[in-house]
Amino acid sequence: MASKLPLADTVGMALSTLKANRLRSLLTMLGIVIGNASVITLVGVGRGAQNLAEDQLSSLGANVLFVVPGSNDTRRQGVAFPRTLVLDDATAIAAQVPSVKRVAPQISANEVVQAGARSTSASISGVTPAFLPVRSFEVARGRFISSEDEQSAKTVVVIGPDLRDKLFPSGAAVGQSIRIRDQRFNVIGVMEPKGAVFGSNQDENAYIPLTTMVSRLTGRDPTYGVSLSFISVEAKDEQSTGPAKFQITNLLRQRHRILRKDDFAVRSQKDALTIVGTITGGLTLMLGAIGGVSLLVGGIGIMNIMLVSVSERTEEIGLRKALGARSSDVLRQFLVESLVLASIGGVIGTAVGLGTVTAVAFFSPLPAAIGASTILVTVGLSGSIGLFFGVVPARRAAMLDPIVALRSL
Known part of the structure; x- marks a missing residue:
């Protein structure tokens, strides 16, 4: 063999x-x-x-929550968000939720921004001074919106670096002026680059005082008052995000007198990451x-x-x-x-x-x-x-x- x-x-x-x-x-x-x-x-x-x-989600902050108007059904169907989130809700969250450190209400709208002969479309956000620490943004030049700017509803604006490059390609932006809806705003600062989140370039945004946004651009809703786009909430620490989410949900249900379906949603970075x-x-x-x-x-x-x-x-x-x-x-x-x-x-x-x-x-x-x-x-x-x-x-x-x-x- x-x-x-x-x-x-x-x-x-x-x-x-x-x-x-x-x-x-x-x-x-x-x-x-x-x-x-x-x-x-x-x-x-x-x-x-x-x-x-x-x-991109990590850049939002590990202990940041977002309270947005509308139910899960409205987001899935892509319909317009109802105006169910108001400024008083943000005030109540800051005052009554013990797990919360800071609250930053925000109103956003797309507008045409002009600087001399140049113009471009940008997202204009009405914010409070708390926006900077809550969202972990930083200012590269000049300064951010102050409490005095907000209380006096001053026509001041802080712009993103990409928006600065479009409107002022050959010179410094701080001290210049831009026009939004034919209203003059003084540029007081330029933000540090932040990048894009879910396809939205944060560096093309402009920020004005929330009170100025209401008085000059959006106005008050005769039924709901000051309607917000969303509320950014900073919990005391990462371990507090769960309790904060629970407490905010219960508080808003009481305020909105909800019995069955919520007309808002509270989202954390962990939810988004999942x-x-x-x-x-x-x-x-x-x-x-x-x-x-x-x-x-x-x-x-x-x-x-x-x-x-x-x-x-x-x-x-x-x-x-x-x-x-x-x-x-x-x-x-x-x-x-x-x-x-x-x-x-x-x-x-x-x-x-x-x-x-x-x-x-x-x-x-x-x-x-x-x-x-x-x-x-x-x-x-x-x-x-x-x-x-x-x-x-x-x-x-x-x-x-x-x-x-x-x-x-």
Whole structure:
């Protein structure tokens, strides 16, 4: 009985065969290369989107809550928010909720802003001095809105750096004036860059005293009084956000005399992170599945090429068996060839994917990233696919009758 061929000899013969057919081997690996590169790239971009969203949410502050008008149903349906949140609500939260440190009510509206011959659209926010510490904003030049500005309803404005660049590209903005609805506002400060949150560029905003916003731009609602866009609430610390959310909810239910459905919502950074994590996690999983389909296509390509190879190498297989090679030796050789093709293709595809992820992170604001575990799993998956799809051609080669195979010589 013939002895079992050593594994080292089997690997050497497989490599020699693949080396002798370089072009075919490269074309066979191409499907795995594309599949692995797709998985690495898509998962990296998906995780980058998740990292970007989490970074933007972290900039809001770990112990900041947002009280917004409207129920969950109105937000899901995309209808206009009812004017259910008023300035008195913000005052009550500040005075009656023990877990709260500061409260910053806000009214926002999109307006055309002019400076000389230049004009642009910007979000104008009426805020109080508490806005700065609650939202962790900083002033780069000049100063922010003071209590005196708010009490006197002064026509002063603090602008974001991007808005400054649009309106005053060649000079300092502090001390200049801009016009909002044909009303003159003195620029008293320029904010530090803050970046975008959920696609909204915070650096293009302008901030004026809340009292000025009411008296000059929005006015009072005859039924509700001063209607707010939302209220930013800073809890005493991160551990106080849960109690603060509970206390604010109960307080507003009492104030609004709610029996069933809330006409407001209280959201924390943790809530937003959970939602974002669920969405981006599902997106990453979907993108990974798309890349996985590419790997399966590459595996099918390996199987088809190896089946063709078995047909072309019938004489070789018959001669080896006639000289004493066992069916298991032939089986192992073809499995090793499939494994080598898939593994090398997986390594090359991983390198291509990592290069693509690096390029995305370098040339775009998306912090695309990929973990070592994903790389190991992807390379291992490509090798497994090579073995799985190599079984059929390997079994066909192993089951060839040497007498029938030698007749084709």
